[in-house]
Amino acid sequence: MPESTPPAIAHDPLRALLQAAVDAIVLIDERGRITAFSRSAEKLFGYRAAEVVGENVNVLMPEPYRGEHDGYIESYENTGKRRIIGIGREVVARRKDGSTFPIDLSVGEYATEGLRGFVGILRDITERKHQEALQRRNSEELRLIFEFAPTAMTTTDLQGHILRANRACAELLGRDIDALRGHRHVDLMHADDRPRAIAGLSLISDQGGEWRQELRYRCADGSELTVLHYSAAVTDGDGRPQQIISELVDRSALLAANREADALRERLMHASRIGQLGEMVSGIAHEVNQPLTAIANYASACRRLLQSGQATPAELATPLDRIAAQAERAGQVIRGLRTLARRQDSQRRPLDVNQLVREVLPLVEFEARQSGVRLRSWLGEKLPPVGGDAVQIQQVLLNLIRNAVEAVAAAGPGDIVDVVTVCNEAQRVEIQVADRGPGIAAEAVARLFEPFYTTKPQGMGLGLSICESIANAHGGELSYYCNEYGGATFALRLPAMVASQEDMR
Numbered sequence: 001m002p003e004s005t006p007p008a009i010a011h012d013p014l015r016a017l018l019q020a021a022v023d024a025i026v027l028i029d030e031r032g033r034i035t036a037f038s039r040s041a042e043k044l045f046g047y048r049a050a051e052v053v054g055e056n057v058n059v060l061m062p063e064p065y066r067g068e069h070d071g072y073i074e075s076y077e078n079t080g081k082r083r084i085i086g087i088g089r090e091v092v093a094r095r096k097d098g099s100t101f102p103i104d105l106s107v108g109e110y111a112t113e114g115l116r117g118f119v120g121i122l123r124d125i126t127e128r129k130h131q132e133a134l135q136r137r138n139s140e141e142l143r144l145i146f147e148f149a150p151t152a153m154t155t156t157d158l159q160g161h162i163l164r165a166n167r168a169c170a171e172l173l174g175r176d177i178d179a180l181r182g183h184r185h186v187d188l189m190h191a192d193d194r195p196r197a198i199a200g201l202s203l204i205s206d207q208g209g210e211w212r213q214e215l216r217y218r219c220a221d222g223s224e225l226t227v228l229h230y231s232a233a234v235t236d237g238d239g240r241p242q243q244i245i246s247e248l249v250d251r252s253a254l255l256a257a258n259r260e261a262d263a264l265r266e267r268l269m270h271a272s273r274i275g276q277l278g279e280m281v282s283g284i285a286h287e288v289n290q291p292l293t294a295i296a297n298y299a300s301a302c303r304r305l306l307q308s309g310q311a312t313p314a315e316l317a318t319p320l321d322r323i324a325a326q327a328e329r330a331g332q333v334i335r336g337l338r339t340l341a342r343r344q345d346s347q348r349r350p351l352d353v354n355q356l357v358r359e360v361l362p363l364v365e366f367e368a369r370q371s372g373v374r375l376r377s378w379l380g381e382k383l384p385p386v387g388g389d390a391v392q393i394q395q396v397l398l399n400l401i402r403n404a405v406e407a408v409a410a411a412g413p414g415d416i417v418d419v420v421t422v423c424n425e426a427q428r429v430e431i432q433v434a435d436r437g438p439g440i441a442a443e444a445v446a447r448l449f450e451p452f453y454t455t456k457p458q459g460m461g462l463g464l465s466i467c468e469s470i471a472n473a474h475g476g477e478l479s480y481y482c483n484e485y486g487g488a489t490f491a492l493r494l495p496a497m498v499a500s501q502e503d504m505r
Contacts, residue, residue, distance in 0.1 A: 024122040027110075028057045032069065035117060044124060046096035057120075062094040090125065102129045152227075152248035155234075156185050158205040158241060160198075172227075172250055174220035185246065190216035190224060201231060201244060208233040208241050214251065225252045295323050350385040350497060351393065353421050353429050360397045361419070364405065368417065371409035375401070378420045384496035386429050388474045393494070396467045396478070400433040400490045403464075407437035407488060427496045428476070434489040439482050448480055467492075 017038075018025055024041035028034050034057050037049035045052075045060055052059060058066040088106035095101070104123040110116070146153055152169035154162050165180040173180075173188060186194045186201070193215045200211040210232040217227050228249040233241040302319050357377060368375045386393075401417065408415040420432040440448065449468040464478075471478040476494040483489040 024124075026057065026060070026120045026122065027117060028120070029115075029117040032057050034059075041122065044095075044122065045093070051096075060093055062092055062100045065091060066094075093122065101126050152250070154180070154185060154246045154248075156201075156244045156246065158243065160185050160201060160205075160244075163243065169248060172219075172225075172248060173217060174223075188217055190218060192216075197229070204231060204233045205241055205244060208235050208239060217248070225250055226255055227251060295327055299323060348387055348389055351388055351390055353383055353386060353393075353431060353494070354379040356390060356394055357397065357419055357421060357431065360394050360401065363398065364401050367402065368405050371405055372415075373405050373408045374416050375405075376416060376418050378418060380420075380422045383421060383423050383429055384427070386474075386494040387497045388494065392470045393474070393492075396470050396492055397431065397433070399464070399467050400492070404433050404435035404437070404488065404490075408435045411437045423496060424493070428493045429496050431492045431494075432489055433492075434483050434485075435487040436485040437487045439486050439488050440480065445480065449478070 018036055019039050021038050021040055024044045025036070025038040026034060026041055027036035034052050034055055037047070037052050042048055056069075058069040061069060088104070090102060091105050092100050093103045102125050104125050106121045108119050108121075110119055146164070147166050149166055150168055152166065152172040154165045154169055156162050162180050162183050162185055165177055167177065170177045170180060186197045189197055196213060197215060200213060203209075204211050210230070212228070212230045215227055215229045216224055218224060228251050229246060230249070231244050231246040234243050234245055236242050299319075302316055302323075305316060357379060361375060361377060365375060397419075401419065404417040408417055415436045417436075418432070418434045420430075420434065422430050422432070424430050449464050468478045471492055471494075474494055476492065479491050479493070481489055481491070
């Protein structure tokens with residue numbers, strides 16, 4: 001056999017192995033020449049076995065591996081020191097068409113029947129390397145997203161210690177990122193809020209899922225801020241929690257804006273009440289003047305009886321009772337005016353809706369009579385209380401009743417405005433103000449509650465908008481519908497509440 005020709009390996013079992021092996025197998029002799037090339041190796045490299053058997057194995061390698069390979073074998077022969085043999089590593093291979101690709105190479109040494117050489121098992125890891133690169137890229141993207149997210153974020157272990165915190169979190173709390181690492185997350189919170197946080201975070205640490213709560217946090221300078229805290233468990237493939245990721249959204253500015261909006265709404269409601277009372281002042285003055293005149297007349301009658309010397313206690317009792325009744329009537333009107341005109345903080349408590357109606361009606365009775373309109377009230381029995389601010393609800397009633405009186409008066413005198421209280425099936429106490437006027441044009445219905453929209457020549461368009469805002473703030477609603485008489489019915493619905501007798505006192 002010529003020296004240039006490598007010894008052939010013709011064992012049938014080996015040939016069968018080379019034909020059937022899934023991974024590529026290449027055998028080389030001690031000089032690095034290929035002695036066997038498996039079918040999988042043919043597919044992998046694009047060579048037929050006949051093209052490479054007898055060639056130096058470096059034909060399957062790109063530079064610089066090609067130039068270095070013979071040196072590795074020579075070094076092993078001289079020193080016995082292994083660089084790859086029995087170890088395996090990732091290298092780059094070269095196909096017949098010159099393209100390169102990564103492989104996982106394992107090399108072993110064999111000696112049989114006087115033959116000695118090496119066997120290489122090669123596996124294409126192109127897809128694996130692609131997935132690894134993709135995973136690295138995704139991990140880097142996630143790192144950047146976490147690091148530079150505008151929202152404060154942390155990751156914690158299941159015991160609640162911070163593993164990572166981003167820049168936004170450090171800036172929000174006025175702390176150093178490195179100082180946050182290892183810190184117990186709940187220790188950053190207000191002491192009063194920690195028990196809730198510990199309970200919620202422990203739950204998702206055990207069971208997974210998510211948890212959301214508004215909490216107070218302490219900044220490094222001692223200041224306090226309110227945060228919407230959102231946490232979710234990161235789980236493994238079996239659904240077991242591994243760590244917790246949390247997001248902190250600063251709500252301080254929003255809460256301040258809400259407080260400012262509430263204050264503005266209160267001022268607007270107060271201005272609206274004052275405006276309504278200003279429009280009603282002449283009528284109310286007449287309404288108060290009537291009982292005062294009656295009191296003066298009854299007092300004069302009592303004086304005359306006393307001056308005559310013939311008055312008996314029984315004769316004086318009747319006019320004195322009437323004086324007391326007229327004084328109470330005047331007092332009710334004055335108290336109603338003072339209550340509506342007073343600017344005060346919103347006070348929520350259980351309210352008797354029927355009593356609210358009774359207190360409002362005297363304020364509009366004179367205006368209704370002057371307009372030739374008759375006010376009627378139909379008050380339901382045993383209505384449950386509602387929770388709310390009495391002054392604000394009375395402001396809504398006053399506005400609705402005055403609107404109804406104006407609508408009926410414009411259609412001609414002699415019509416009726418009904419005020420009805422009921423409790424509907426949804427356990428909502430409903431106050432209906434129904435008139436028999438011309439109703440509201442279809443094109444105006446959709447815009448009734450829009451701010452600054454009005455059908456009145458001199459109106460500002462704020463009355464119904466404020467009324468709807470008050471209804472919504474009380475968890476209720478204000479709606480309109482055309483009633484059976486063709487007029488307008490406005491219904492204020494408020495949720496009923498269970499109140500003790502002590503609450504109602």
